[in-house]
Structure formats: C-alpha cells, structure tokens
Amino acid sequence: MPENIPYCRHEIGEEEIRAVTAVLRGGWIARGPRVRTLEEACEARLGSSHAIACSSGTGALEIAMRGLGLGPGDDVIVPDVTWVASAMAVLQVGARPVFADVDPETHLLTVETAEAAWTPRTRAVLTVDFAGVPSDVFGLRELAESRGARLIEDAAHAFGAYHCDGTPVGRDEAAHVTTFSFHPAKTITTAEGGLVTTADDVLAERMRRIRSGGITRSFAGSRGSHDYLATEIGGNFHLSELQAALGLVQIDRVDAFLTRRRDAWDRLLDALESLSGELLFPNHLGGSSHNLFIVELAEDGGSADRRDAVLAHLGSEGIGASLHYPLLHRQPVFARSPRAQVPNAERFEARALTLPLFPSITDDEIRRVAHALSEALVRFPAELRTSPSQREIV
Ligand SMILES: Cc1ncc(COP(=O)(O)O)c(C=O)c1O
Structure with missing residues (x-):
C-alpha cells in the first residue's frame, strides 16, 4: 500500500x-x-x-x-x-x-x-x-x-x-x-x-x-x-x-517555497485537465501564495452528498483531501450571530474539496491524486442522491 x-x-x-x-x-x-x-x-x-x-x-x-x-x-x-x-x-x-x-x-x-x-x-x-x-x-x-x-x-x-x-x-x-x-x-x-x-x-x-x-x-x-x-x-x-x-x-526560504508551490500548482492543474468538464478549477492570479488548491464539482446533484462521497473515496485511497471550511453560521458557538443571505457560500460549501498541495509534492503523488479523483467522479455520478431518510439522519 x-x-x-x-x-x-x-x-x-x-x-x-x-x-x-x-x-x-x-x-x-x-x-x-x-x-x-x-x-x-x-x-x-x-x-x-x-x-x-x-x-x-x-x-x-x-x-x-x-x-x-x-x-x-x-x-x-x-x-x-x-x-x-x-x-x-x-x-x-x-x-x-x-x-x-x-x-x-x-x-x-x-x-x-x-x-x-x-x-x-x-x-x-x-x-x-x-x-x-x-x-x-x-x-x-x-x-x-x-x-x-x-x-x-x-x-x-x-x-x-x-x-x-x-x-x-x-x-x-x-x-x-x-x-x-x-x-x-x-x-x-x-x-x-x-x-x-x-x-x-x-x-x-x-x-x-x-x-x-x-x-x-x-x-x-x-x-x-x-x-x-x-x-x-x-x-x-x-x-x-x-x-x-x-x-x-x-x-x-520564502521565495523558494512560493516558486515551488506555484510549480506544484501548475503540475496539479495539468494533471486534472481531462476532468475540466466535471470540475471548476481555482483561478489564482499572480499575487497568490497558492496556499490551498480547492476544486469545485461542476454538478452537485443538489446537495453535498456527491462531494462527501468523493471526499470519502479519496480518503480511502490514502489521499488527504479536505474541506475548507464548513460554514461558520452553522457552528453552534456562533448561533447568536446574524448573517446576510449567503447563497454563494452555501453553494461553495456543498461542492468544494481541497486537494493536497505543498512544495515537495511529487509527480507520482499528483498522478495518484488525479487518478483517485477521476475514479471517484465516475463512481459517484452527479445524479447521486441519498434517500430522504438518510438525509434526515445526517
Ligand atoms: C483563515 C485562518 N485564520 C486564522 C487561522 C488561525 O491560525 P493558527 O492555526 O495559527 O492559529 C487559520 C488557521 O488555519 C486560518 O485558516
């Protein structure tokens, strides 16, 4: 393994x-x-x-x-x-x-x-x-x-x-x-x-x-x-x-780290190119420190279920994909905080996942990430839905 x-x-x-x-x-x-x-x-x-x-x-x-x-x-x-x-x-x-x-x-x-x-x-x-x-x-x-x-x-x-x-x-x-x-x-x-x-x-x-x-x-x-x-x-x-x-x-070493992050970013983007119909890629302009590589599912099927299934699959393949972040207004500690309408944040939350990105990521690691992601997108197509009873439990 x-x-x-x-x-x-x-x-x-x-x-x-x-x-x-x-x-x-x-x-x-x-x-x-x-x-x-x-x-x-x-x-x-x-x-x-x-x-x-x-x-x-x-x-x-x-x-x-x-x-x-x-x-x-x-x-x-x-x-x-x-x-x-x-x-x-x-x-x-x-x-x-x-x-x-x-x-x-x-x-x-x-x-x-x-x-x-x-x-x-x-x-x-x-x-x-x-x-x-x-x-x-x-x-x-x-x-x-x-x-x-x-x-x-x-x-x-x-x-x-x-x-x-x-x-x-x-x-x-x-x-x-x-x-x-x-x-x-x-x-x-x-x-x-x-x-x-x-x-x-x-x-x-x-x-x-x-x-x-x-x-x-x-x-x-x-x-x-x-x-x-x-x-x-x-x-x-x-x-x-x-x-x-x-x-x-x-x-x-900060400039060297930034250059290598940028290079890792470009390599990961290239490796995912064939999934461009399925994923929305992050668009960072020149000034970014390229800290997190977050992709969004183009089709979510109306809930976070598909994204969650993709995340779980990546996890089972040993890929440390992650979620940045569950929305703050849902956290009990902030229950007394008001909020504006947040449709963009809600849409993002249901579709986004963070892929591994760091200066020393190897081409082989990038290939594994791209392979596991493409496998997950096939295994969990956009039509995926959990039954209403399952959703209630969540
Ligand atoms: C946006 C943001 N603000 C603040 C912090 C807090 O930083 P620290 O973990 O050093 O306390 C983090 C940590 O990840 C963060 O992502």
Missing part, C-alpha cells in the same frame, strides 16, 4: 535543525532577541512599520481585536467561508460576528457582500485572504473608513502574497491590521506561530502590551525595573526563541 498523501507537508531542513539546536544549547529558550530579529525581517519583507510576532494566527486575531478596542455592543463583519478562528476572536473580546457572503469565483469577501451584511453596530470588517488570494483591501478599507469602521485582514493563508498593485500583503497602506499564521500548512512555519502588522505606532504599542500580560513597564514606577502597570486585558501570546530561530531560516 503506497504511503498516504497529506493535504499539506511542511519543509524543515538541516539549517532549521541547526538553528533550533543552537537555541537549545544556549541559555535562553523563551521570549528573547531572536523574536525581535524575526519581526524586523518581517517588517522588511512586508513593508510594514510594525510586525509583532505571537503564538499563533488565532492569537494574532485576538490581539488585533483587543488592540482595536472592539468589545461588547460591537459587530464585526466576517465572511462565512473561513476557519473558525476568524470569528472566534470576535467572540473572545465580547463583540458579535456578522456573517457575510463571498464572491462566487474567488470566495472572498467583497465590498458588496460586506455592505449587505452591515449593521448599525458594525465597527470592523474582517476579510480573509482565502486560500492565499489577496482580498480587495483597498476597496474594503475605503468602505470601512467611509463608515467609521476599521479593516482587519486575516492573511493566515497569504504570507508572501501580493496585492493587485504588486505590493506585499501586510504592508502599511493595506488593512489597518493584518494577521498571519505560521502553522505548518502555511507558506512558512514556526510549528505554531503568528504575526500582526500595522502602520499605527500607538496601536502597535498597545498590541505589544496585549501580547505580554497587558502590562507596561515604560512608566515612572517607584520600584525600578521590576515595576509594571497593567493597563489592558492581555495574555501570554509570545513566540519562543526556538520558534523564532526556526522562522528566521524559513523566511530566508
């Missing part, structure tokens, strides 16, 4: 191992100078005045929400198609997510879908660079600012991606705050880890405080360097020195 093909596979080389080992052999393994060096490397790479490294993309979102002062009584518009963290961070600060539809082709929040979800309490819009495709941050920022709201860009999938004007995601002029994830499925990894960027000096200082217990030491306390003042609700969102050492090697 051939080995399973995961949906993502990170790359750690000897250089990463040496860098982390050097930290382990040194005296200091938690928060320390390497974290700042990584932040500086990110500031230079992204064109951002302030980069704040933190423990995860989820932590980055919570830091952003708290930093912007969002809380009870505030609404934050969130696309229905995203990982739960995008909206969980809203709940964490006591605000309310409001779910919006996405564009039928890009699956991104748009100015129109954000407008349709607007409420009198909306104080922020969170857009997600889904699958690595940068959102229309310029249009969304204009909309947000014209209504006194702020724009947060959840770029968990998009480290290294470029906006339509050729500038990096995360740069100063884009969203008010941008967040990234360094989870192993993303462009670069620190095992777990994240980053927040902003152009705003005051906001950056506040977010640094929130990362570290909500305290400030820069005040005239009477007890010297041990003194502090807790001024914010904060947490421990630190990235460790071990992770920063890993990140510093990974950031040097």
Whole structure:
C-alpha cells in the first residue's frame, strides 16, 4: 500500500535543525532577541512599520481585536467561508460576528457582500485572504473608513502574497491590521506561530502590551525595573526563541517555497485537465501564495452528498483531501450571530474539496491524486442522491 498523501507537508531542513539546536544549547529558550530579529525581517519583507510576532494566527486575531478596542455592543463583519478562528476572536473580546457572503469565483469577501451584511453596530470588517488570494483591501478599507469602521485582514493563508498593485500583503497602506499564521500548512512555519502588522505606532504599542500580560513597564514606577502597570486585558501570546530561530531560516526560504508551490500548482492543474468538464478549477492570479488548491464539482446533484462521497473515496485511497471550511453560521458557538443571505457560500460549501498541495509534492503523488479523483467522479455520478431518510439522519 503506497504511503498516504497529506493535504499539506511542511519543509524543515538541516539549517532549521541547526538553528533550533543552537537555541537549545544556549541559555535562553523563551521570549528573547531572536523574536525581535524575526519581526524586523518581517517588517522588511512586508513593508510594514510594525510586525509583532505571537503564538499563533488565532492569537494574532485576538490581539488585533483587543488592540482595536472592539468589545461588547460591537459587530464585526466576517465572511462565512473561513476557519473558525476568524470569528472566534470576535467572540473572545465580547463583540458579535456578522456573517457575510463571498464572491462566487474567488470566495472572498467583497465590498458588496460586506455592505449587505452591515449593521448599525458594525465597527470592523474582517476579510480573509482565502486560500492565499489577496482580498480587495483597498476597496474594503475605503468602505470601512467611509463608515467609521476599521479593516482587519486575516492573511493566515497569504504570507508572501501580493496585492493587485504588486505590493506585499501586510504592508502599511493595506488593512489597518493584518494577521498571519505560521502553522505548518502555511507558506512558512514556526510549528505554531503568528504575526500582526500595522502602520499605527500607538496601536502597535498597545498590541505589544496585549501580547505580554497587558502590562507596561515604560512608566515612572517607584520600584525600578521590576515595576509594571497593567493597563489592558492581555495574555501570554509570545513566540519562543526556538520558534523564532526556526522562522528566521524559513523566511530566508520564502521565495523558494512560493516558486515551488506555484510549480506544484501548475503540475496539479495539468494533471486534472481531462476532468475540466466535471470540475471548476481555482483561478489564482499572480499575487497568490497558492496556499490551498480547492476544486469545485461542476454538478452537485443538489446537495453535498456527491462531494462527501468523493471526499470519502479519496480518503480511502490514502489521499488527504479536505474541506475548507464548513460554514461558520452553522457552528453552534456562533448561533447568536446574524448573517446576510449567503447563497454563494452555501453553494461553495456543498461542492468544494481541497486537494493536497505543498512544495515537495511529487509527480507520482499528483498522478495518484488525479487518478483517485477521476475514479471517484465516475463512481459517484452527479445524479447521486441519498434517500430522504438518510438525509434526515445526517
Ligand atoms: C483563515 C485562518 N485564520 C486564522 C487561522 C488561525 O491560525 P493558527 O492555526 O495559527 O492559529 C487559520 C488557521 O488555519 C486560518 O485558516
């Protein structure tokens, strides 16, 4: 039996191992100078005045929400198609997510879908660079600012991606705050880890405080360097020195990773060409970080049953196909959140599946993915339907 093909596979080389080992052999393994060096490397790479490294993309979102002062009584518009963290961070600060539809082709929040979800309490819009495709941050920022709201860009999938004007995601002029994830499925990894960027000096200082217990030491306390003042609700969102050492090697490799992701993308697309009548292929323009390769079934037979059967078949063949994502408005934790009409998100949810994509995917692995998918499409034709009783059970 051939080995399973995961949906993502990170790359750690000897250089990463040496860098982390050097930290382990040194005296200091938690928060320390390497974290700042990584932040500086990110500031230079992204064109951002302030980069704040933190423990995860989820932590980055919570830091952003708290930093912007969002809380009870505030609404934050969130696309229905995203990982739960995008909206969980809203709940964490006591605000309310409001779910919006996405564009039928890009699956991104748009100015129109954000407008349709607007409420009198909306104080922020969170857009997600889904699958690595940068959102229309310029249009969304204009909309947000014209209504006194702020724009947060959840770029968990998009480290290294470029906006339509050729500038990096995360740069100063884009969203008010941008967040990234360094989870192993993303462009670069620190095992777990994240980053927040902003152009705003005051906001950056506040977010640094929130990362570290909500305290400030820069005040005239009477007890010297041990003194502090807790001024914010904060947490421990630190990235460790071990992770920063890993990140510093990974950031040097980011361009190579992006090139190889793009190449893997092209090879997978070529391998699936004969299925073009059956599948809708992702259309990522030049600036994408090509984080997720998501295909849609051209014909779904009116429910998610066919897609689920295809997913199950791929799984039985050892192919780590996946689902990004079950819609947020269906999750019990968000039951009190209002939503706009979301027909595009619902259609996408019933038809989409994520195929394995990572820089080191081999031609043989790609052939296996294409073969298993084509087999599944024949075995489960578009007419497939479960009986009503089966559907009730689901
Ligand atoms: C869109 C999106 N936002 C936020 C996150 C959270 O990142 P992390 O896993 O680093 O907490 C993820 C993780 O996959 C994500 O996909």
